[in-house]
Amino acid sequence: MHISDTQTEQAPRLRRRKDVFVAQIPAHAGSDNGHLTVDGYRADIDGLRALAVVPVVLYHAGFGLTGGFVGVDVFFVISGFLIASLIQRDLQLGRFSLADFYERRIRRIFPALFAVIGASFVASWVLFLPPEFKDFAKSAITTAVFSSNILFFLQSGYFDSEAMSKPLLHTWSLAVEEQFYVLFPLLLMSLRNLSRGRHLLILSLVFSASFAASCYATAANPAAAFYLMPTRFWELMGGALLAVAGSELRLAERPSTVVAVAGVAMILTAVLFYDESMPFPGLAALLPCGGALLVLLAGRTSNVASRSLAAEPFLFTGKISYSLYLWHWPLLVFASYRLGRLPNPAESAAIVAVSLVLAFLSWRFVEQPFRQKRLLAERERLFSGAVAATALTIGVGMFVVAHDGLPSRLSQEARHIYESAERRDRFSSDACFADADGNGPTAVDIRAGRLCIIGGDEGPRPSFLLWGDSHARAILPALKAPAKQQGLRGYLVGRSGCLPLIDYSMPSKNRGRIQRCREANLATLDLVRSARVNTVFLVGRWPRDVLDARFGNEGIFFDPNRPYKIHDRSALVEHGLDRTLEALAAIGTRVVIVQEVPEIGYDVPHSLELAAMHGVKANIASSLRTVLQRQRLARRLIRAAAARHGVAVIDPIPSLCNSRRCLVQDKDVPLYVDDDHLSRVGALRLTPLFRPWLPPARHQRCCGSQRLETGSIRKRVESGHQANAQWVEKRT
Secondary structure, eight states, X not given: OOOOOXXXXXXXXXXXXXXXXXXXXXXXXXXETTEEOTTSOOXXXXXXXXXXXXHHHHHHXXXXXXXXXXXXXXXXXXXXXXXXXXXXXXXXXXXXXXXXXXXXXXXXXXXXXXXXXXXXXXXXHHHOXXXXXXXXXXXXXXXXXXXXXXXXXXXXXXXXXXXXXXXXXXXXXXXXXXXXXXXXXXXXXXXXXXXXXXXXXXXXXXXXXXXHHXXXXXXXXXXXXXXXXXXXXXXXXXXXXXXXXXXXOOOOHHHHHHHXXXXXXXXXXXXXXXXXTSOOSGGGGHHHHHHHHHHHHHTTSOOHHHHHHTSHHHHHHHHTHHHHHHHHHHHHHHXXXXXXXXXXXXXXXXXXXXXXXXXXXXXXXXXXXXXXXXXXXXXXXXXXXXXXXXXXXXXXXXXXXXXXXXXXXXXXXXXXXXXXXXXXXXXXXXXXEEOTTSOSOOHHHHHHTOSOEEEOSSSSOOOEEEEESHHHHHHTHHHHHHHHHTTOEXXXXXXXXXXSOSSOXXXXXXXXXXXXXXXXXXXXXXXXXXXXXXXXXXXXXXXXXXXXXXXXXXXXXXXXXXXXXXXXXXXXXXXXXXXXXHHHHHHTOEEEEEOOOXXXXXXXXXXXXXXXXXXXXOOOOOBHHHHHHHHHHHHHHHHHHHHHHTOEEEOOHHHHXXXXXXXXXXXXXXXXXXXXXXXXXXXXXXXXXXXXXXXXXXXXXXSOOXXXXXXXXXXXXXXXXXXXXXXXXXXX
């Protein structure tokens, strides 16, 4: 969100009179009953900026304004209105120059923006781990060339927990505006010789096309609708149309008061009643954008509401709104990162207060000197300085990216954890594992056996199959070593978020993903039948589907005490598991169901590295009670199904937990790659549980199902964990 303005480029300086900031009226400003018009300075527009930026800041700080993000849309309308007013006026006077236009843009935008980028680089160097520092560097590069909205669209997640590790996330709106500033002046210049009617018709068509695209994309691709310029163009164009088409429109004082109040009410309604679940922008953005247009229209005539917006608190906040917007978000991100959690209300209030102080200092000592040409007064020097700042940012950013976030910055302990963290192997690639977007082995590949093989590269036909979601891929090292030792080979059929069940629909709104999952699972059943697979291991993140919930607010700011909503889907999962076990029994295949590993909630390597980096203790190990409570329904369901169908169950908990807590590291090596997927070291702890189900190749039998009792499973668990296994069973 960029708070650009033309009026403040020729705006009055603020001078101090009896400790109150007052606006000095420029001599050239037109007036109507003492109220400044768009030809000069309009104080109500700074008030409207305050009405936009305050909800954004409070929303980000967690103070309950669930629709505060619509302040961005209000700023878009203001920017379109003011920029179009400036360009239209200069075109009519025959003095418009792109060089002049972009000089004003640079003076307005660059100084504070690059100050924030520079400060964020320093903070990221000190606070961030290599992956976050590398990601920050990428965002700094794209911010410097005003394309960060594209980067964040590709990463997505404005409302996700991951957003709180992106200090420059808020610059997506600056990128949208700058892209508008590239196209819109050229559009107006190309239309200047047309009749007024054709001129307005073309602008209206552009507005309509962008609005239609926004409505469509909001349903079809929400991230694109939110971040990309074509689906936001109509918001800026709305303000531009008011400036161009309605330049002669003025209301009487009483109607203008009603219109202004209605506009403010529309904005506040969106701020108070919208939330993150609402499809946005699309139709929903009409309310705040329409409200901003009404306020801008009404302010052409002196009225009570517009004069209220010009009151000193609104006026001052509007003046510093650009710097306030730029500084508040990085401060929130870095404070949260250092705390290791989201700030509490008192901490958030302190961060907002510091943001206000920094915003004033930035406005006073960074913005104003450039805008008033006290620094780099000559255009050539200004342009050279802008190019140099951009090139320096890109150069430093590329250096950080090329060196993977500079892990050499870390302490020895943190670097040891970082270097021992999981690295992608071939089983993580699209050649072996299907991701959520469908990349990877297809149903056709599965039926044909064109899959990655666990165990030896050469040998007998695959005799076992590891079938499941991403947890199957994570647990794979537990099978790989014994399979090689026993001379066995097996298939991997893994698909992200897809439980190994037939006649079951995963909890997803993506119909294509549901269909791909269903097709892949049916194809796997066909492969088991045609390839005469002896043993099938079923692995999944069972509690997620049973409860229709991940482990609370997962991410780097996970809070195990924060409640999360669940939706009991155990009947659906149980039906799918029964149907799958019946189908495998009919084929004559031995089945082993693997219970879920403990979900930690915290990103384990990240938390351990961060604690080591800052010399504190990482208290992230989940209590056994929490883990068992989370898995209670899923464990009960799996035990019951296993008893009904006479299949085996492997329980990883005794190998990964003691009587009180579940382990997260082994000799400073993380047992997880994130919050719920085991690392290679973590998976290898489960090898003794799988070894009994992988007898030497000479002992394999080609056919016949085996009915296995639960007692036989316990005999195959390491003796050191036997007591714990029984203890777990008593509590589940």
